[in-house]
Amino acid sequence: xxxxxxxxxxxxxxxxxxxxxxxxxxxxxxxxxxxxxxxxxxxxxxxxxxxxxxxxxxxxxxxxxxxxxxxxxxxxxxxxxxxxxxxxxxxxxxxxxxxxxxxxxxxxxxxxxxxxxxxxxxxxxxxxxxxxxxxxxxxxxxx
Numbered sequence: 001x002x003x004x005x006x007x008x009x010x011x012x013x014x015x016x017x018x019x020x021x022x023x024x025x026x027x028x029x030x031x032x033x034x035x036x037x038x039x040x041x042x043x044x045x046x047x048x049x050x051x052x053x054x055x056x057x058x059x060x061x062x063x064x065x066x067x068x069x070x071x072x073x074x075x076x077x078x079x080x081x082x083x084x085x086x087x088x089x090x091x092x093x094x095x096x097x098x099x100x101x102x103x104x105x106x107x108x109x110x111x112x113x114x115x116x117x118x119x120x121x122x123x124x125x126x127x128x129x130x131x132x133x134x135x136x137x138x139x140x141x142x143x
Contacts, residue, residue, distance in 0.1 A: 006082040008036045009044050010134070013078065016054065017070045017131045024056070024063030044082075051081050070135065076126035086126065087119040094123075 002010075011034045019025050027045055031038040045064055048054045055067040066073070079086060080095070090098035091106060092115050099106065106112055 002079065003083050005040075005044060006079055008034070008041060009048060009078055009082055010075070011036065012041060012044065012064075013048070013053065013066070013073060013131055014134055014138075016064060016066050017073075017135055019065070022065065024061065024065050026063040030064070047081060051077070053078070053081075066131075070131035073131045074127045075129040076123055079126060086123050087115065089115045089119075092116040092119045 012030050015030055015034055016025060027041055028038060030036065030045075031041045034041075036044075045054060045056070049056055049064075049067075052067055053073060054064045056062065056064050076086065085093040085096040087093040087096075089100065089112065090096065091100045091103065091109075091112050100112075103109055103112070
């Protein structure tokens, strides 16, 4: 299940993607219109800024905007940023690998092989799901 942090991050990214291109949006506006607690959103935006997903502009007309195209921001990157590993078992994660304590032999572990396939399919699907996809589907559903 996605954490609230990840869900809020996706909502904020979608909101920024729909904004007038290049126009910075204040965090307070995003928070109010997306029903996200402002202080919580500030931390999320800062994490996304450090990850290169968004950029910020200071000053009276400052705010946040996307730092990448909507085609380049995928759900795997957003999910990993806030929730860590995508895999259900530590022995099949890519970036967060840990050997399972009870495992006798990883090479012949059927459980590991099944969950490795699940992880690979999940990661591939998350990587192919972009902000562009979310916005396109939303538009199609509103027709």
